[in-house]
Amino acid sequence: MQEIPPNQVVTDKFPVMSIGDTPHVDKENFSLRVFGEVDNEISISWKDLTSYPMISITTDFHCVTGWSRINDTWEGIRLSLVLDKVKPKGHFVMLHSADGYSTNIPIEYAMMERSILALKFNGNPLRPEHGGPVRALIPYLYGWKSAKWIVGIEVMRDNIPGFWERRGYHMLGDPWKEQRYAEKYDLLSIINIRKRRK
Ligand SMILES: Nc1nc2c(c(=O)[nH]1)N[C@H]1C(S)=C(S)[C@@H](COP(=O)(O)O)O[C@H]1N2
Ligand SMILES: [Mo]
Numbered sequence: 001m002q003e004i005p006p007n008q009v010v011t012d013k014f015p016v017m018s019i020g021d022t023p024h025v026d027k028e029n030f031s032l033r034v035f036g037e038v039d040n041e042i043s044i045s046w047k048d049l050t051s052y053p054m055i056s057i058t059t060d061f062h063c064v065t066g067w068s069r070i071n072d073t074w075e076g077i078r079l080s081l082v083l084d085k086v087k088p089k090g091h092f093v094m095l096h097s098a099d100g101y102s103t104n105i106p107i108e109y110a111m112m113e114r115s116i117l118a119l120k121f122n123g124n125p126l127r128p129e130h131g132g133p134v135r136a137l138i139p140y141l142y143g144w145k146s147a148k149w150i151v152g153i154e155v156m157r158d159n160i161p162g163f164w165e166r167r168g169y170h171m172l173g174d175p176w177k178e179q180r181y182a183e184k185y186d187l188l189s190i191i192n193i194r195k196r197r198k
Contacts, residue, residue, distance in 0.1 A: 004060065004062070004068050004070070005062055005068070005175035005176050005178065006176075006178050007066065007178065008062055008066060008067065008068040008175065009066055009067055009068065010067075010068050010069070010070055011067045011068070011069065012069075013067070014069060014130065015063070015067060016129045016130065017063060017065070017143065017144075018099065018129070018148070019099060019100075019101055019163065020099050020100075021099070022099075022128050022129050022149075023097075023098040023099045023149050024128075025098050025128075025132075025133055025134075025149050025151070027046040027133055028046070030045060030046040030049070030133070031043045031044070031045060031151070032044040032049065032082075032117075032134075032150065032151060032152070032153070033151065033152045033153070034082060034083070034085070034086045034152075034153045034155075035086075035152065035153075035154055035155070036090060036094075036154040036155040036156055037088065037089040037090035037155045037156060037157050038086035038087060038088055038089060038090075038155050039086060039087035039089065040085075040086055040087065041086065042085055042086055044082065046133070049077065049117070049134065050119075052077045052081060052082075053077070053081070054075050054076060054077060054119070055075070055076070055077075055078060055116065056073060056074070056075045057073070057074055057075075057114045057116065057137075057139070058071055058072065058073045058074075059071075059072065059074065059114060059137075059139040060072075060139065061139065061143055061146075062142055062143060062175040063142065063143040063144075064142045064143065064144055064169065064173070064175075064180050072121065072122055073121075073122055073123070074116065074118045074120065074121055074122075074137050075118065075119060075120035076116035076117045076118035076119050076120065076134070076137065077116060077117045077119075078113075078115070078116055078117075079110045079111070079115045079116060079117060079136065079153075080110070080111045080112075080113075080115070082117065082153065083107070083110060083111060083153070083155070086155070088107055088155040089155065089157075090107065090155040090156045090157040091106060091107050091156075091157070091159075092104055092105070092106055092107060092155075092156040092157070092158065092159045092160070093105050093106075093107050093110045093153060093154065093155055093156065094152075094153075094154040094156055094160060094162060095136050095145075095147035095150055095152070095153060095154075095162070096147070096150070096151055096152030096153070096154060097147045097148055097149045097150055097151060097152075098149040098150075098151050099148075099149055100163075101147060101148070101149075101162075101163050102147070102162035102163050103144060103145050103147050103162035103163060103164065103165065104156070104159060104160055104161055104162045104165055104171065105138060105141065105145055105172075106159070106172070107155065109138055109140055109141060109145075110138070110153075112140060114137075114139050114140070115136070115137065115138050115139070115140070116136075116137050117134050117135070117136060117137075117150065118131070118134065118135050118136070118137040119132075119133065119134050130148065131146075131147075131148025131149055131150070132149075134149075134150055135147060135148040135149065135150055136148075136150050140174070141172065141173040141174060141175070142170075142173040142174075142175050142179075142180070144164050144169060144173065145173050159171060165182070168181055168182055169181060169182065170182050
């Protein structure tokens with residue numbers, strides 16, 4: 001029997017979970033900016049991105065709303081490959097998306113073996129509603145950390161909350177520990193970080 005995290009239900013469906021409409025991301029003008037607390041910022045074109053070596057991973061996907069997909073095969077570029085190019089100086093990463101979405105993760109999760117920029121899903125190009133042409137896939141954490149339509153990777157010194165984290169979702173989001181929502185203590189520190197940034 002397949003092991004899944006607590007209080008998740010396996011589905012064959014692939015629901016679309018988006019904060020708004022699917023943005024159009026043009027490959028011609030594509031630019032993935034890697035910036036922030038780094039030695040040298042870079043902007044990666046579609047041509048650059050697709051010239052990098054691709055890996056294939058088979059993994060599960062757990063949405064915080066309770067559904068899990070098991071054993072999908074994704075293909076893409078390791079996030080560590082991209083981050084190594086800029087020499088990160090911070091401990092956290094904000095993933096930025098074309099729809100205005102963002103999500104924060106500790107840099108060690110971005111550097112892990114199976115964290116990728118995914119271009120293909122079960123053998124086909126990633127569909128636009130699922131984040132095509134390219135999305136982040138952080139299989140160690142709940143699905144909201146896997147930013148669709150990724151256009152920016154910001155290395156940060158502080159752990160600044162992203163879109164859902166500002167609205168009470170957990171700063172890490174480990175499904176095996178059921179880190180769905182922030183503890184009261186975390187919410188207070190989020191408010192303090194936001195004050196300090198002003
Ligand atoms: N850019 C962007 N990325 C996003 C979201 C979003 O609204 N915008 N939703 C997140 C949430 S809550 C989940 S569960 C997964 C869902 O991915 P899917 O729509 O491909 O199922 O994408 C995540 N990445
Ligand atoms: Mo989600």
